[in-house]
Amino acid sequence: MHATIQAVTDRIIARSQEHRSKYLAAIAEAKEQGVYRSSLSCGNLAHGFAACSADDKNALLQLTKANIGIVTAYNDMLSAHQPYEHYPQILKQACQEVGSVAQVAAGVPAMCDGVTQGQPGMELSLISREVIAMATAVGLSHNMFDGALLLGICDKIVPGLLIGAMSFGHLPMLFVPAGPMRSGIPNKEKARVRQQFAQGKVDRAALLEAESKSYHSAGTCTFYGTANSNQLVLEVMGLQLPGSSFVNPDDPLRLALTQAAARQVCRLTSLGTEYSPIGELVNEKSIVNGIVALLATGGSTNLTMHLVAAARAAGIIINWDDFSELSNVVPLLARVYPNGQADINHFHAAGGMAFLVKELLDAGMLHEDVNTVAGYGLKRYTKEPKLIDGSLVWVEGPTESLDTEVLAPVTKAFQPNGGLKLLKGNLGRAVIKVSAVKAEHRVVEAPAVVIDDQNKLDGMFKAGELNRDCVVVVKGQGPQANGMPELHKLTPILGSLQDQGYKVALVTDGRMSGASGKVPAAIHLTPEALDGGLIAKVHDGDIIRVNAETGEISLLVDELELAQRVAEKVPLRHVRYGMGRELFSAMRASFSSPETGARSTSAVDEYY
Template identity: 65%
Template sequence: MNKVVAEVTARIEGRSAQHRARYLEQVASQKAGGVHRASLSCGNLAHGFAACGLSDKDSLKSFTKANVGIISAYNDMLSAHQPYEAYPALIKKALHEVGSVGQFAGGVPAMCDGVTQGQPGMELSLLSRDVIAMSSAVGLSHNMFDGALMLGICDKIVPGLLMSAASFGHLPFVFVPAGPMPSGMPNKEKARIREAYAQGQVDRTELLRAESESYHSAGTCTFYGTANSNQLMVEVMGMQLPGSSFVNPNTQLRDALTEASAKQVTRLTELSGNYTPFSEILTAKTLVNAMVALLATGGSTNHTMHLVAIGRAAGIDINWDDFDQLSKVVPSMTRIYPNGQADINHFQAAGGMGYLIKSLRKLGLLNEDVKTIVGEGLDAYELEPWLNEGKLEWRPSPDKSLDTSVLADPEAPFSPEGGLKVLHGNLGRGVIKVSAVPAANTVIEAPAVVFSDQNQLDAAFKAGDLNRDCIVVVRFQGPKANGMPELHKLTPPLGVLQEKGYKVALVTDGRMSGASGKVPAAIHLTPEALDNPVLTKVQDGDLIRLDSHTGELTLLVDEAELAKRQCAKADLLPNSIGMGRGLFMNLRPQLCGAEQGATLFRFPHEDNQ
């Protein structure tokens, strides 16, 4: 095994020892020693199965059959989640076939960052992760269930469901994806039209045509953002069936995998003789495996927050230095947009998850002594599902990449290092995704242009005020200030400036997610502006140095000069008006920093009293 991966894993385990021990004690206290509904009174139980059919009522009365809860993020506005409409019926049928029962335990909210991008509603996005965790917990709180199926895909939804599952660590969970939409307009052409629109070269009709041809049917968006990063990591962690991440919706194979997922969770309950609670799968080792896979594929920077929050929910303390150290030894294995021109369907066709996991194991980069929903170790995750005369089976994944321009062979990675770096300096700590940044732009030293709102940058761009070398600073975008929205709206204008030959970069306490690409972007700056006096003292024209090789992020202003300056103030009231933001305004001040997971929660195992 790679020495650094082993050292980082051991360091996380040592750092987490006290919190993890408390967490496991609390999990053990919730075990039932049988079916959980047996602890309910007759009145409780009668309410719990009142709406069931007679057969299910008889099964639930017997205390010998498993009852599986279904938590779903279904809605028919999100393309990724629309396929879930049909899942409960498939799941219940499959459970009946193995003598178990399924009940729809509850729905969780599911918002689309693609719809809210650049809109006021985006300021609810990050907080929705914690709301999802709480909503899922409410659904599972009836103590009727012996295991659960988690139906979710997109950005904040899977992390929220994982945090909820960790809080019910005594139960087995299986995550059930729905798959990506088929490929549409090539990503290179879509990006070209977006930049042309930003320059006024094409009209809105042409832009909408391009967007509609890119996002055109049910299924996950096909670029490699947070949603597809979620699926890749959950599979590497052994929480969903091997090879199930990127099978297209509404296919026979997709339905067969859904039915198999339902049956699999019954094999993990306390009644099965093979009891495998979620707490035994979500460990420091599996979290490190997720981090390795994320780095090897240039996945979403959002997970520098989400994985921290997920770990905390299970008593596991990871930090950005862990990401940084792993990135130095994990090679870049994929080229998926925005880190290349291929989409996730091309990755699947080139060898997909089975080949990726096989390659990472060959390089000694994954912890092998882990539990998964299908057993011990990772052997099963080198396999891929297929239908043999209508029957679901697994076969070996390819021994060689079928397209080395998309998925590299382990002997010839695209880069010897992963695509993520941690930045630090007098402006604070941040992260940068460098897997798509041209080599000539990895070090930028330029004057600052300072904004407190992303719309201000758009106006300056259209006025021609940014036609020069500059480092754009967009502050007061952190969790406490306005909920830490993603700032994808900044990507086209900054990309245009770079194409014109200017040296440009972005520094922000906001987010860019998996869509951060060719423009150097120092994001998640911590402390955020509300708690960071240096960031609030940056002025137009100040020199900033961003060096992604050394990890330097420095405001090149004399300390004596900084001491004379007043801290800039932001008017945050407008961020609490409209689109329901007023309901969240009292929660935002409770959010911790990005490196601590940007979460509302303090977990009971973290209480030192």
């Protein structure tokens, strides 16, 4: 193992010892109950299988056959999740073929940041992760199940499912992906039209045409944002079948992999031969593996919160120092938009997950000695699935990249580090993703342009007020203030200013996007404005330094003057009512800081 990666892992193990031991004791206690539905009364059990077929009822009565709960995030508005419509029947049939039963345990919400971007509904996005976690737990709480299959892909859905799964860590669980849509217009062309629209050079019809050619069919969006980062991280953590992340929805291989996932989870139950509860699979080493893979591919900054929250649900404590220290030594091996011009289908064709895992294992960057849903040892993930004569098999993956402009070997990495930096200074702590930021744009020292609503920037841009070097400061966007919406609406404007030769950066206590791109963006700033953060005292014209090379974020104002300033009150008028936001006021108020996962505080903090 690489010395730094081993040292970070050891530090996490030591830091988490008390909490992790309590968590493992809790799932061991649950495991001792045996076949869980055996504890149900006759009335309980009758309710639980009332709608089942006679064969399934008989199987469930025997207590010798597994019952698999399906938790699905299906809806047909969200392209990534539309393919899930028929998955429950496919999974049930596959379970029946190996002598088991499957039931849909729960449906969880799945919202799309791409639809709600810049809209009031975006303020429910991060909150939806907690709702999904709770809904997952409610679905599995009937005590009817010996294992579970989790159907989710996108931004907050996968983290929510994983957090909910940790409450039932004594059960084996597999995530079942559905794959990305096939490639549309090049991402560079999409970004160009967006900037032209922001500049008033093309009309809305031209913008809509470009967007529709990019997001054009069922499947996950093809850029490397949070959804595809989720899939890559899950696979390297050993929670999905090898090579299953990026097979298109209409590929016959996708059906075979879905059926195989159902059969495999049956083998992993306590009634099978390879009992592997998810609470044991998710451990300190698998968490580090997930972080390393994220960094090596320039993945979504949203995972700096989601992985922290999911790990905490399993009694494991990680922080941004861990991310930063790992990022310093993990090389960047992938160039996928917004870190390059290729999309996730190109990454998959170039060698994909099998080549990535092989390269990182050979370089000592991943822990091989971990258990996975496919069996012991991460080397299983250097193989890729194939359909040969109609049968699903795993064969050795490529030993060389088929396109070194998209996927590079460690010896010819695109850059020597992962491109995710921790920023520290008097403004607090923030993260910045620089894998897509050119070296000449990584240091910005300029006057602040302060706003408390991302929608205000468009008018300023059109009025020519931003034609200068500036650091745009968007405050009042943290978890407690308004649920931490993504501020991706700012990207075309800031990108246009940068293209005009101005030095620009973004500083915010909110989120930018899983698609954070070429403009340096210091995001997730903590403490947030509503929680006493210095960002609440920033005035227009104050000089701010964002230095992604040295890891500095500073407000260059005399300390005495800052001490005399009164923090500007964060306006909450727009978050109290409308689009369902009023339903979540209590949850929003209880959110922790982004570095601790932006979690809704709960009894799990007291117990673990």
